[in-house]
Amino acid sequence: MSGAANDVYLVGGSRTSFGRFEGDDQDLAEQAVRGALGDCGLAWGDVEFAAGGTNGETKPDNLVSRMGLTGIPFVTVKNGCATGAVALGTARNGLIAEQREIACVVGYDNHARGAFSASPARYGIGAWYGATGMMVTTSYFALKIQRYLHEHDIDPRTLGYVSAKAFDYAASHPLAWRRTPVTIDEALDSDMVNDPLTRLMFCSPDAGGVALILARGPRAFDLCDKPIRLAAVELRGRRPGSFEVFSPWLSPGVRTSPSVDAAAAAFHAAGVRPQDVQVAQVQDTESGAEIIHLAETGLCLAGEQAAGYLDGDYRVDGRIPVNTDGGCIANGEPVGASGLRQVHEVMTQLQGRALGQQVPGDPSIGFTHVYGAPGISACTVLVAEGA
């Protein structure tokens, strides 16, 4: 099997350990890029196009001062939680539009301890909103899942199942951050942050870097035993009716979601159905987000989640293993790296070389989903061919 000229493949990848990091942000990026190049036997001089992103203050395109001044175009992306996926899509498009062969994608961040604090002015909201304690991301997630559990009659204990699953996956993943197993009851009984969400249901901002190497056309098969085709990358923004962070008001009536739109577009572009997916990553900023996003992406029906967790559907040997590296809950969320961590995990699962628990049965179709402020989502479909 050799790739069609405008098919783009993942041929190499690397991630750092996630967690606390004492050092320069770009140490993480450099470590990831060198690891990804080594993974497919390439050198920086082989890279013809690069895209990278961080939510921090460093300039991703300045990585060339460490890697080598080869004169290639390096596009910088800053799209919040969708940064990694947007960088990935940019690199894919760059390879196709400019008929180049090799691209490097990198995402990294090194966040300070504790929840993000946000400025109302950056979101176009008056100072009163922050001063009265409403500019709080944890309360947004809580308000959203509280309503969702009510509308779909889902047992709140399901939130504990999500955390227990995440920490179980992470316990056997050498590069995950929080690797101590947690029981369902421990998750439910931990310190309440925002009803119904407890401390062990939230991810935390932390540090990490991920890089991927893309190759276009037949070249991919020279570089990698099992290239993974990037069958779709789709980014969508919010439409009327979506329920987003930092919203002093919502419209009544039909709820929409950029996740629904991005997932549908990705499945359409790839010619794949949600029920074909054999390993997936969905944005799990907290346990409730995973529950919501499983349905919004089409991986299950709304209201079905409680039974799904009870039945082990999302475990490694279940119907559709989800967030098999522990997701954001156990890896934390270095914003620039997080979306690429998802793609790296699904890529290695499809190649049969997962760092943690390997999905059995040679899965060949994978899916990733990110979601974030101010109402954006990006999804990818990854396909292993010629198995």
Next chain:
Amino acid sequence: MGIQVVDASLFSSLDPVALQGSACVACAAHVFPAQATCPMCAGTEVSVVALPTTGTVWSWTTQHHAPKPPFRTDEFAPFSIGYVDLGPVIVEGWLLGRIEWVIGEPVRLALAKAWTQDGEPVFTYGFESVA
């Protein structure tokens, strides 16, 4: 000198208290706080309206830990935040007097002290139980 509030543009009146939103002339969508354009239909002609003062709890949570700055308070105690369905629009605000709520329960708009400045209370809006 009257009642001090966190942001006068949030209110169409203070006694009796009512919130001020905007309504799109083209599609009738209501928005809070009032803004000059309509994000729903991209319309550019809106009118300023007083929002209904009673509604039902659409969702709720309780903030068990003090938010980071710019949150401002005299002394932190856990407090509830909710979305209240006022009919034409669902508005986010404090839920007053309790830290446990039930989706669907009726509430009404009220003023609540946010903090003290120069010895005088500064008020924000919230919703209190009708029961």
